[in-house]
Amino acid sequence: xxxxxxxxxxxxxxxxxxxxxxxxxxxxxxxxxxxxxxxxxxxxxxxxxxxxxxxxxxxxxxxxxxxxxxxxxxxxxxxxxxxxxxxxxxxxxxxxxxxxxxxxxxxxxxxxxxxxxxxxxxxxxxxxxxxxxxxxxxxxxxxxxxxxxxxxxxxxxxxxxxxxxxxxxxxxxxxxxxxxxxxxxxxxxxxxxxxxxxxxxxxxxxxxx
Numbered sequence: 001x002x003x004x005x006x007x008x009x010x011x012x013x014x015x016x017x018x019x020x021x022x023x024x025x026x027x028x029x030x031x032x033x034x035x036x037x038x039x040x041x042x043x044x045x046x047x048x049x050x051x052x053x054x055x056x057x058x059x060x061x062x063x064x065x066x067x068x069x070x071x072x073x074x075x076x077x078x079x080x081x082x083x084x085x086x087x088x089x090x091x092x093x094x095x096x097x098x099x100x101x102x103x104x105x106x107x108x109x110x111x112x113x114x115x116x117x118x119x120x121x122x123x124x125x126x127x128x129x130x131x132x133x134x135x136x137x138x139x140x141x142x143x144x145x146x147x148x149x150x151x152x153x154x155x156x157x158x159x160x161x162x163x164x165x166x167x168x169x170x171x172x173x174x175x176x177x178x179x180x181x182x183x184x185x186x187x188x189x190x191x192x193x194x195x196x197x198x199x200x201x202x203x204x205x206x207x208x209x
Contacts, residue, residue, distance in 0.1 A: 001013045001014065002014075027075060030075070030078070030079055031074070031075045031078060031079075034078035034079060035074075035078065035094055035095065035098060036098075038055075038058065038078075038095050039095060039099060041058070042054055042055070042099055043190065048100075048101045048119075048120050048121070049120050049148075050190075051096065051099045052096065052101060052118050052120060052127065052147075052148070053147070053188055055095045055096055055099070056092070056127060056129055056132065056142075056144075056147055057142050057187040057188055058187070059077075059088060059091060059092060059095075060132055060133040060142045060143075060187075061140065061142055061187050062081060063077055063081045063082060063083065063088070063133070064081065064082050064133065064135075064136075064137035065082070065083075065084070065130065065133055065135045065137070066082040066083050066087070067136070069084055071083040072084055072086045072087055073086070073087055073090055074087060074090040074091040074094050077090075077091045078091060084130075085113050085114045085115065085130040086107075086114045088114075088115075088129045088130045089105040089107075089115055089116050089129070089130070090105060092116050092127065092129050093105050093116055096116075101118060101119065101120075102118070103116055103117070103118045103119070104116065104117050104166075104168070106164045106165055106166040107164060107165060108161065108162060108163050108164040108165070110162065110163045111162065111163070111164075113130075113161070114130075115131070115146070115161070116128070116129070117166055117168050117170065118148075119168075120148070123170070123171070123172035123174075124168040124169065124170045124172075125149060125150065125170050125172070125175065126146065126148070126150070126151070126153075126154040126161065126170055127146065127147055127148065127149075128146035128147075128154075128161070131143075131145070131146050131159065132144060132145055132146050132147065140186055140187075141185060141186065142184070142185070142186055142187045143184075143185075144181035144182070145157070145158075145181070145182065147175070147181050148174075148175035148181070149176060150170045150171060150172060150173045150176050151169060151171065152173065152176070153173065153176040153177070154170070183199055184197045184198070184199065185197070185198040185199065186198035196208055196209065197209055
């Protein structure tokens with residue numbers, strides 16, 4: 001991009017496309033097909049909170065962090081099942097929007113990191129899919145440390161988030177410090193009206209709840 005003036009206002013943006021022609025159309029079809037497939041797996045009767053949790057868990061269980069730092073978009077995450085934080089965030093937002101839940105990506109230049117804000121009811125919450133996915137990958141392990149946090153909670157977490165560019169304020173503290181999120185070691189599984197997950201204990205013993 002090109003800037004001018006003391007405030008370095010952006011005056012021109014040049015887009016660089018990595019695909020074109022048939023390759024681009026093939027990639028677009030792959031992206032749309034995979035997005036539709038993931039959406040089809042979700043139960044349409046879920047509440048917005050359940051959708052936010054299901055998509056969070058699905059992406060973590062299905063993908064792993066790209067330690068080579070080469071996959072940055074939702075297309076790459078969908079097709080290669082790996083990506084960096086930006087890929088996770090773009091993919092999460094894409095699926096959530098298809099499910100009718102308002103979701104945006106936010107980022108912090110100082111942290112070199114991106115994650116999401118999701119709107120549940122009238123309130124916004126932080127959701128960091130990347131940091132809930134263990135690195136290196138642990139098959140079946142889904143954390144919920146950064147799921148539905150307020151601004152206050154995400155700022156005082158063991159790995160705090162700061163100096164991010166969010167336009168929305170996350171003021172509701174309903175889900176901050178919930179024992180359920182902190183102790184769940186796996187995806188949350190739905191069976192009719194029942195919910196099951198693997199519970200994590202300090203001595204590394206686990207049980208199904």
